[in-house]
Amino acid sequence: MNHKELVSRLMASVERQMPAKRWKHTLGVVSCSKSLAASFGADAEKAEIAAILHDVAKFWPVERQREAILHEGAEVALGALDYDKDLWHAHAGAYAAKREYGIEDTEILDAIRYHTSGRAGMTLLEKVVCLADYIEPGRDFPGVEDIRRLAEKSLEKALLAAFDGTIVSLLRKRKRIYPLTVYTRNDLLETIIAREAEE
């Protein structure tokens, strides 16, 4: 199957698994991922596949998401079970991509797995899909324009602003902070500071 055929097949299947509004969001993430991939030199085809699949498990019943995570047994995914259910779909999505859609490329699978939390040492592809999920054209939250502006120049600065916004929002809502998000933003901050020191 060539890339175009794979894209059509995935699109048709993923669309059926979510409400129209979320599908529209997914299309936004696809187009934004392709555009960020082009700007920052990531693999545009991999970005497209990861973006199509990133929310595939978002509307699965929560128990199905949990079962996928338990079945796969990846440590980071099992750890997420102790935190907000909103985090689960990323891991369940990586599971579905592999088991149900035969995606073997670990770069794509990790871009799906880490699209919500990020992680220390994110790959270029992970950064692209994660940031696209924050700033795709349909997103509208306080500060999104600032993040879009940062994204014109630096994936890392845009992602740091995005994750910091998430942390502040969790504090305000009196919700727990997923520790991996903190490791991610610390790591992005270090990258940015090291780069500034070089300049």
Place this chain on the structure above:
Amino acid sequence: MNHKELVSRLMASVERQMPAKRWKHTLGVVSCSKSLAASFGADAEKAEIAAILHDVAKFWPVERQREAILHEGAEVALGALDYDKDLWHAHAGAYAAKREYGIEDTEILDAIRYHTSGRAGMTLLEKVVCLADYIEPGRDFPGVEDIRRLAEKSLEKALLAAFDGTIVSLLRKRKRIYPLTVYTRNDLLETIIAREAEE
């Protein structure tokens, strides 16, 4: 040596290891710890000892703090070496309390060790000293009055507000967040929510 004698001996020794301003802060933490201990039923004598010693290593040369941490080899302390130097004195202080002042009581040692970061599952004594360090009368930062008000009713609510303030301040200053601080505030939040659900 009775408690009073121990207090006098520690006071005289600790005072010599810090500038007058920090000693004044220490005396504030001592009086605030005793008062919080009385309000919330913690051991006032242990609170006093931990408070006197909590910043004993704060003005040690950074290399001496690092050596104390390496010498002790406690995992949590070694982990702190990867983060801001401001975190080190708490671990070096616990080391000094044990090695230089012969304090064997682990409750006191842990109240010194966790006075900056907290930890999940903080003891009553740890909460008292940690909170006293935030709100002793000499402290003056935006929001301290709110925390003092919360401290009249709940150690956990006051500490959650204090740690959340620390996190926001680190985000603003573009500094790394110590992950243990996040585990601490998540744990405090869970305790508060569980208690509210019972009421």
